[in-house]
Amino acid sequence: MAVSRFSSGDRVADRRADYASMLWDMGDRAAAIDLMADALALAPGWAPGWFRLGEMREETGELSGATEAWTEALRLEPCDRMGASLKLGLIGAAQGIEAAPAAFVETLFDQYADRFDVSLVEKLGYRVPDLIADALAGLGASAFAHVVDLGCGTGLMGERLRGCASFLEGNDISRAMLRKAEAKRFYDRLDRVDLSVMAPGARRADLVVAADVLIYLGALERIVSVVADMLKPDGLFAFSVELHDGPEPMVLRPSRRFAHAPHHVRALLTRSGFDLLSIEETELRRDRGEAVAGLILVARRIASADAMEQLDDPHAAVLGRSLVR
Missing domain, CATH: 3.40.50.150 (Vaccinia Virus protein VP39)
Structure with a gap:
């Protein structure tokens, strides 16, 4: 799920997240992660932003940082429309995952319809x-x-x-x-x-x-x-x-x-x-x-x-x- 579809409510934070995505696509992953973290410093309650930061960290092999980010996303949004609990399960940071969260499935297919x-x-x-x-x-x-x-x-x-x-x-x-x-x-x-x-x-x-x-x-x-x-x-x-x-x-x-x-x-x-x-x-x-x-x-x-x-x-x-x- 693209983070750009879920605004943080802070224009500056959203712009920084967009720039982070651009840097990521260009291959400058370290700069993208730093800029995404800066965006979250401005909007610390932004669950989709934390989820995206977790994805970035996971792809660079920083699993402890990914765990931290996804755990925060789940704390901020327990309904888990981004599927953070599933991500935690996949990297071994959560056990007993037996179903996709209903909010995640609903959000996924609402976007996909x-x-x-x-x-x-x-x-x-x-x-x-x-x-x-x-x-x-x-x-x-x-x-x-x-x-x-x-x-x-x-x-x-x-x-x-x-x-x-x-x-x-x-x-x-x-x-x-x-x-x-x-x-x-x-x-x-x-x-x-x-x-x-x-x-x-x-x-x-x-x-x-x-x-x-x-x-x-x-x-x-x-x-x-x-x-x-x-x-x-x-x-x-x-x-x-x-x-x-x-x-x-x-x-x-x-x-x-x-x-x-x-x-x-x-x-x-x-x-x-x-x-x-x-x-x-x-x-x-x-x-x-x-x-x-x-x-x-x-x-x-x-x-x-x-x-x-x-x-x-x-x-x-x-x-x-x-x-x-």
């Missing part, structure tokens, strides 16, 4: 919606009464789901992304939802999809449990994860996204009452010129005594389109 489709699909070769649609088709799953698209973004997944869903519900944490999705008119309902704290609500869906979403949630136990509670008996959960081939259940990558081990995802699905129907290793997109390997999975919610309770689908007959802001 206007160029999301072009950047992701045309520049990065994003394939997850097509891959999930193909996985469902390969299982003969072609018609659904109620579909929930978790983290729907601008509606790239919704476009593939519209033709097979009687009622298509999407949610996302970013208001800007939801406005883009609303304009495409694929969804019967759109809601602003933070997936890290969402509740399942009524057992209403026969398909839940999470395309390139779980990479920001990290620890998956809670969201998989929510999906299980949201699905009707024999309902499907189709999703993607970035692939981690080590022994750890998950790892935080320099991209500030999480990657998950297949053995962990399989075990979690089983514990949560799912039967894994298909799993495919494939390229999800490209990042900095490198292929991002991932998994496309489809699992079936196993019917149980608890799942056979009276089902409640308040939206099944609703045809109007609405955006809850």
